[in-house]
Structure formats: structure tokens, C-alpha cells
Amino acid sequence: MSHYDMPLMTFGLGHLSSKSASKERRKMRTFAQCDVSRPRVWNVAILLFSLIVLLCVTPNGRTARADSKSHTSGMLMPESESNYQPRPYSGKLAPDDGQWVRPAKDYASTRYSTLDQINNGNVQNLKLAFTFSTGLTRGHEAAPLVVNNTMYVVTPWPNKLYALDLTKPGAPMKWQYQPLPTPAAQGVACCDVVNRGASYDNGKIYYNTLDDQTVCVDADTGKEVWKTRVGDINKGESITMAPLVAKGKVLVGVSGGEFGVRGWLKALDAKTGKVAWTGYTAGPDKDVLIGPRFKPFYAQDRGQDLGVKSWPPDAWKIGGGGAWAWISYDPELNLIYYGTANPGPWDSDARPGDNKFTAGIFARDVDTGEAVWFYQYSPHDLYDYDAVNENILLDLPINGQTRKVLVHPDRNGYVYVMDRTNGEVLMASPFAPITTSRGVDLKTGLLQYVEEKKPTRGKVARGLCPTAPGAKDWQPSAFSAKTGLLYIPHNHLCMDEEDVAVNYIAGTPYVGANVVMYDAPGGYGGEFTAWDPVTGKVVWNIPDHFPVWSGALATAGNIVFYGTMDGWFRAVDAANGKVLWQFKTGSGIIGQPVTYRGPDGKQYIAILSGVGGWAGAIVAGGLDARDKSAALGFAGVMQDLPKYTNQGGMLYVFQLP
Amino acid sequence: MSSSFRRLVCAFALVLSSAAFARDMRVCADPDNLPFSNSKQQGFENRIAELVAHDLHANLRYQWQRMGRGFVRDYLNAGQCDALIAIPANFKPVLTTTPYYRSSYVFVTRKDGKLRPASLDDPALHQLKIGVQVLEEDYTPPATALARRHLQDQIVGFETMGENADSIIRAVADRKVDTAIVWGPLAGFFVKKYHGLQLTPVEPEVDPPALPFTFAIAMGVRKGNIPLRNELEAVIEKRQGEISAILDRYGVPRLEMAPRLAAESRGGTQ
Numbered sequence: 001m002s003h004y005d006m007p008l009m010t011f012g013l014g015h016l017s018s019k020s021a022s023k024e025r026r027k028m029r030t031f032a033q034c035d036v037s038r039p040r041v042w043n044v045a046i047l048l049f050s051l052i053v054l055l056c057v058t059p060n061g062r063t064a065r066a067d068s069k070s071h072t073s074g075m076l077m078p079e080s081e082s083n084y085q086p087r088p089y090s091g092k093l094a095p096d097d098g099q100w101v102r103p104a105k106d107y108a109s110t111r112y113s114t115l116d117q118i119n120n121g122n123v124q125n126l127k128l129a130f131t132f133s134t135g136l137t138r139g140h141e142a143a144p145l146v147v148n149n150t151m152y153v154v155t156p157w158p159n160k161l162y163a164l165d166l167t168k169p170g171a172p173m174k175w176q177y178q179p180l181p182t183p184a185a186q187g188v189a190c191c192d193v194v195n196r197g198a199s200y201d202n203g204k205i206y207y208n209t210l211d212d213q214t215v216c217v218d219a220d221t222g223k224e225v226w227k228t229r230v231g232d233i234n235k236g237e238s239i240t241m242a243p244l245v246a247k248g249k250v251l252v253g254v255s256g257g258e259f260g261v262r263g264w265l266k267a268l269d270a271k272t273g274k275v276a277w278t279g280y281t282a283g284p285d286k287d288v289l290i291g292p293r294f295k296p297f298y299a300q301d302r303g304q305d306l307g308v309k310s311w312p313p314d315a316w317k318i319g320g321g322g323a324w325a326w327i328s329y330d331p332e333l334n335l336i337y338y339g340t341a342n343p344g345p346w347d348s349d350a351r352p353g354d355n356k357f358t359a360g361i362f363a364r365d366v367d368t369g370e371a372v373w374f375y376q377y378s379p380h381d382l383y384d385y386d387a388v389n390e391n392i393l394l395d396l397p398i399n400g401q402t403r404k405v406l407v408h409p410d411r412n413g414y415v416y417v418m419d420r421t422n423g424e425v426l427m428a429s430p431f432a433p434i435t436t437s438r439g440v441d442l443k444t445g446l447l448q449y450v451e452e453k454k455p456t457r458g459k460v461a462r463g464l465c466p467t468a469p470g471a472k473d474w475q476p477s478a479f480s481a482k483t484g485l486l487y488i489p490h491n492h493l494c495m496d497e498e499d500v501a502v503n504y505i506a507g508t509p510y511v512g513a514n515v516v517m518y519d520a521p522g523g524y525g526g527e528f529t530a531w532d533p534v535t536g537k538v539v540w541n542i543p544d545h546f547p548v549w550s551g552a553l554a555t556a557g558n559i560v561f562y563g564t565m566d567g568w569f570r571a572v573d574a575a576n577g578k579v580l581w582q583f584k585t586g587s588g589i590i591g592q593p594v595t596y597r598g599p600d601g602k603q604y605i606a607i608l609s610g611v612g613g614w615a616g617a618i619v620a621g622g623l624d625a626r627d628k629s630a631a632l633g634f635a636g637v638m639q640d641l642p643k644y645t646n647q648g649g650m651l652y653v654f655q656l657p
Numbered sequence: 658m659s660s661s662f663r664r665l666v667c668a669f670a671l672v673l674s675s676a677a678f679a680r681d682m683r684v685c686a687d688p689d690n691l692p693f694s695n696s697k698q699q700g701f702e703n704r705i706a707e708l709v710a711h712d713l714h715a716n717l718r719y720q721w722q723r724m725g726r727g728f729v730r731d732y733l734n735a736g737q738c739d740a741l742i743a744i745p746a747n748f749k750p751v752l753t754t755t756p757y758y759r760s761s762y763v764f765v766t767r768k769d770g771k772l773r774p775a776s777l778d779d780p781a782l783h784q785l786k787i788g789v790q791v792l793e794e795d796y797t798p799p800a801t802a803l804a805r806r807h808l809q810d811q812i813v814g815f816e817t818m819g820e821n822a823d824s825i826i827r828a829v830a831d832r833k834v835d836t837a838i839v840w841g842p843l844a845g846f847f848v849k850k851y852h853g854l855q856l857t858p859v860e861p862e863v864d865p866p867a868l869p870f871t872f873a874i875a876m877g878v879r880k881g882n883i884p885l886r887n888e889l890e891a892v893i894e895k896r897q898g899e900i901s902a903i904l905d906r907y908g909v910p911r912l913e914m915a916p917r918l919a920a921e922s923r924g925g926t927q
Contacts, residue, residue: 234819236793260791260793260794260814260816312809312810312812313810313813314812314813314814315809315812315814317814318791318814320794344794344795345791345794345795345796345800346794346795347795347796347800347801347804349801349804349805349809350796350800350801350803350804350809350812351809352804352809501749502745502747502748502749502869502872503745503748504724504744504745504748505724505725505726505728505792505793505817506687506690506724506725506792506817506818507687507690507692507693507694507724507743507840507842507843508790508792508797508817508840508843509745509748509840509872509874510792510795510797510798511798511801511867511868511869
């Protein structure tokens, strides 16, 4: 999450400037959405465009990309699957009790529920069950939890925890817990003061506060059981991630991948809150918890003290590499999997070397923290490609053989399928336009950077895709056991790195990089993509005007849920992407949808609305849309978002009549 | 009695009206960033702000805000204050005045040290450990110039803000690094705390094609607030002598205000 502080501009369809025209763009790129938002403005350009798109759409509903070709010389584009056959998942899934006890649903991070009362035949009848206001106006990224007929909602700073009683009409508040984090913590949050949720385990709710405290709260009473300070905001450390509780350990990773923080992941004893182990991202092997068990698949990740040697002498001490998003856990292998953030400083010339172990993935023993393998998605990262995105643990048929894999859509634009027992990359396929690399060499595991796209000071690098927030940021995908597809909410953006401009912080003038973000070819900023992890191809996608910054949810009802930054909460058919139902919430959606069986035996769907986050800070932070440098350079491409939505955190829960 | 009553009323009215008519000058300043400013008002920007407020017959009001990234957007442009006392003269997000001083990044070295680098091209730098400030997610510009000369292995990073602001100077005094390259005003202030240190301006002034080590500093207001900008410029013009005296007291090393550079900074040097 590096920072750009300079002006940017958006490309867009200048002649389609109205709100309805933007909606058009979304519809045109979608083969089969229902007509829930019927166009108000038609013009010749739209008609022509729609004709072209319709002509390019194949019968099974893929969105063709012929319109992109004129802009895409030298650009790596996702492949479409020409003959998709549904392939129900044959692997094992954790038993589903109809609750939702952690943001990713299960340890494998599928976000898949076996509940099917709400399905592709009746979802169009979905109606509001109840709502709850958080009273806060910043970005709401958390997943609500449901345990023992109680719903738990964590808010952005000041990180309140609400318990709602689902057994009573309207789900009244049972209790609230206030950890009272210091207001100063807001100053070290890079990208809005979000929180991605809590985890339930053994009668307790665990979550992190922005000011680096991990708290354990009694799930029945709301009484604090313990509270441990794990970081220091004065060092730039903050925490926004939801902890994972596995095998009696609460796993917590630091944010602030910005320069100056030395990234880590800690395991706290779930009973006492005492730190059991700390695995640093960089530094000597003993700090990184690298020992005799460490056996990376590729040669470049092997060697002594690479966390020191792949940096200039002292640079690893302040080299970034946080662990600010998702952790998965394989109980059989006893391993946890998580990605590390980008290295610092931004000026990559000042940190020659691979900068291990940033922008990669660790497999660690959950008991001891020992690293078992590591793989670096983006060695010597040049573009802010944090590797912290979710890892979905699946058993998939790859080349005729069932392999224990993890599936990881990375910021660098590839969906990686890796053998999770040893870190071998089995497949790496583009899921968004890519110009900064031309593929991954599966023999060496190396990302093939494009030399002429490397940014250097004093030189303009144009047409860099993906951008700093990546082809996909933190917004988690969902995997459906019904279709065997992964549903990826993501960005569709490119950027230019402009020349230098004078900047000023802390009494000190300096010269900073300048970034311009804009929509990737096609003229839209985000997509919701159905992805076949076995073939590495797109089955269908739904373009959106803005980056799709919400999480996804898949259910056995053959439907998938996601939300848009302009506030639409949608159910789409998992097989073909047809929009079956949508509801306009009060604010933009960047939360994570969940589903559960209520005390009445009925299925419910829940989502937090409340725009913000890095992409939505222009609304949540009340920023001036004319100031394109706002929100670390993201506001420029988002500058029309305030026309579409307003801030305000609200929980929405839906049911069938 | 009636006349004394009238006098009282008049005096009261005068006090009232002067309170009503005296305007506020709202300045955004960092609460903990000496030598520039702090909430105890001990910095040179505090001194200059007092001088300006006096000349404008305004009440000086501070909005204390950490000057981290986004501070212009979040505070000045959000209307929480009206003026910044010090900002680079070619800083685009604000409307700037004519600059009132120009300083440079400097080498900080020990007087008893064998080497006294003055240029980034000094081959001796390959043998030295060189302190450089860290600004949020990046080093200050000298690190880029060092990296270009394949000197990245010599760099040691130091915090810039708050109570640790002088750590980079102390590291030179304590021989933890051989030299440090530091923004002049900060170096000039803290170097006085330690014995036997010296400052040398960094050469070249601009590392081609566009990496400057000298900056002209001006006052800043929101874009469009031309009346206030003009008032501040009038104060600078009239009080340049006193402002320079304040800067001297805080040890701010300064370069000539080359007319060419001043003109450039008005228009920007992009």
C-alpha cells in the first residue's frame, strides 16, 4: 500500500458522463443481467457499443473482449473458457452447522455455505428482515458473525463490537463492547480506518483494534477476557485484519506495510493472550522462524538469512512486509498460509535485491510458527503488489491428478494454483489486464517482469497494469462447491507513473513519485469474475463502473452474492452470472456478505453497507473530488463516486417472505 | 457621574467592537516537530506566525495537526486553517507566497572525522555509513541519488518526526554513522546540541534530470485565497529582516535567494 501524493486523472467515456450512462457501461459489458436498472439515456454510442458487445457474446454467456483489442497491444489478457461444463467440487469441505464463525466461513477460506433455502429459483423474492445502524461513517469492511443465535458486528475505528439477539423480533442489541482505541491510531491507518472483522472460538470473540490491541471478549456477556497490545502506533504499526483462531492460537498480522514498519505475524495463546510466537517477514532466519524444516520449492527462496542478504545492509529493519489480510489453515498438514505485503521504501532503486520475504506467501506450523515453505510472487516488488490476498485451500484435479492446492488471486494479476504441501506453482493465469509482467515461469517460479515498464525516477512509465491496489486488493473471493468456480471481486485499472513533483511532510521537502490511475481497456474500473481454477480461465464476468471492493459469498442455492461501491447488493446465478436480485443499500458496499440459519430455521443473508476503504475514502473521508491526489492516488479514478453514494454504516439482513 | 458612565460605556463598546473586528489567523502547525513548530510554540515557524499575526492585526489561532501525508488535504483544504507558515515555494496543492528563505540538504559530519564529503560524487562515500531520513514510506531524496551511484548499501534510515527527530544527528555525534544527509533547518538546529559537528551543503544542487536538494520555502494558503496570499507577501516583504533574524537564531542554514530560482519556484519546476 504505498502512497502516491500527486495528481491523477481518469480516462472515461467523456461523452457518457451521466449516472445512467455509467450504468449503461456496466450493463453493456454484461451478457445477461436482468433489467433491474433500466436505462434512462440511450445514445448512438451506447447502441453501437452494445451491438458490438452483443455480437461478441457467445451463446453460453461469456463476455467477449473484442472491444479491448485495439488498446491492448503488449497486454496480457485473461482467457475465456469456450466450453464450460459445471464441475461440482469433489473434495472435502468442513462440516457446515449453518453458523458463520469467522469471516472466511471455514479454515479453507471458501466462503461457501451449504444452506440452499434461498436459491436461484426464489432469490428474486428476497426482502429485508432487519437493519442495524453502526452510527459510523467510515468504511465498513467487516463480515458479521453468527454464533448461538447471536450476530456480532465489528465497526471501523473506534472498533466497537455489537451483539444482536437473533431470537427476538428486529434483533435488538444484547450488549456492546468498546475497546476505546486511541484516536491517534487513525493517523497511521494508510487507507481508511477499516476493520475486517472478528473470529469466534470456544465461547469467545476475538478481534483487533486499529491501535494494535488484540481483544478477547466473552461471547455471551460482552465482558473483556483479555487484551494484549501487540504493536506500537508510534512506529507506524496498526491492525485492520480479522484474526484467525486455529488450534488455540489467535493469529494476528500487522498493517503499515508503508516504509518504516517491520512486518510480522504473531500467534497469541487464545486462553491468556500471551504471545506464543512471532514470525517476522524480514531479518535473520531466527527472527523469520526459519530452521531445519524450511524447504521452499524454488532455489531462489533457499539459503541462509535471505531476509537480510536480499536487502541493503540495514534496510530490512524498516522494509515493510506486513501481514494485514487473510490467513488460511489446513488442520491435516497443521499449516497456516498467509501472504506478506510489499517492501519499502517505494523507491525500489534504494533496496536492490529480492527483498525477502515480502510480497510472497509463507506456510508455517501453527504450533511453533516455523516456516515450512515460502514463495515470492513479486520478487523485488516495483508496483506495490502486496501478496496478502486470500488463499483458498482446495483439492483439485490438476493434470489428471488430485492435488492439495491453494488458490490465490494476487495483486500482480495472476490467479496462482499452488501445491500447498510444498509451495510448487502449478498454474498462474491472468485474471485482469497485465502489462508489468509477461507471465510466470513455472520451472523457476519467477515472475517475468517487463523491463521497459520498470519505473525509475526521472522517467515516465506509462500503461502499468495492474495498479498499486492491484488487479485485486483485500476483497475476498468465494468458492462454490456446486459449480467448482471461484468468484473474484476485483479491480480493472491501469496507471502511469509520472515524473517527480515537490512534496512536503514533517517540515521536510522532498520529491515524490506521481501516479495517474485510470480504467483499464473497456472503460470500467471493476469486475466480478467467475473463474475456473482448474483451467485458469474466465467463465463469465460482470463489469462494474467502480472497483468491486466487497467480498463474495457462494451458497448451495446456486447463487453468489456481492456488493458494489455505489450500493447495490446483488445475487447472481452462480452458473451464468445472471443478476437475479438486487437491493440498493444506503451507502456503497465494501463489506463481506455472510449467510446463516436463524433460530426460526430459516436462511438469512447479511451484509454491512458503508463505503470507504482505500478505494472509497473519497466518500468516507469526505474528500474533495477535485483533489485527485487524495486517498493515495485512488481518488482520481473514483472522483464520481460521491455522485453515486454517501457515507454511513448499516447492517442489512435479508430473508424470504 | 453621567460622563464617567458614558466613558465606561464607550470603553466597553470599544472593547466589544475590537473583539468583534479583530480577525483570527488560523495556522495549521505540527504539535511536535522542532525546530519547525510545537504545541509549546517553541519553533521558528511559531515565531514567524506571531510576527505575521501582529502585522495583520489578527489573533493567532493554531490548528495542531501532524504534518504527515495528506495534511494539506485534510486540514488546510478542509478549511480547518487558513495558512501554512512554511511550504516549498513550488508545492502545487496550495497557493504560495514569494519564498522567504532557501535552504539545502546538508552533509552532517564530525569535525574530527577524516572525511568531509561535500558532493554526492565524492568517491569517499563508498567507505562511509550514511544516515538518511525516512519520510513515511520513502527515504528523503538523497537516498535516490545515492542509489543511482550504487551507494544503497551505505544507507542507514532514521525517523524524522517528533521526539526522535534528532536521532540522525546524534548518530553522527555518536559515530554510529560517518555522515548524514539531512534537510538543512533540522540539521542546523540539532547540530548545536552536540559538539564537534559541521554542515556542508550537498552538491550538486540538482541531481539531473530533476532531483533537487535545495528548496525555496514560502507561506501557503488555499488555492484561490489571493487576498490572504497578498497580505502575507506584504508582510514578508516588509519583515524579511526580522524573519531572517529568527531563522538565524534557530541555526537555519540558508542559501542566497537566487532571483532565478525564486522566479522558477513561482511557476513550478516541473
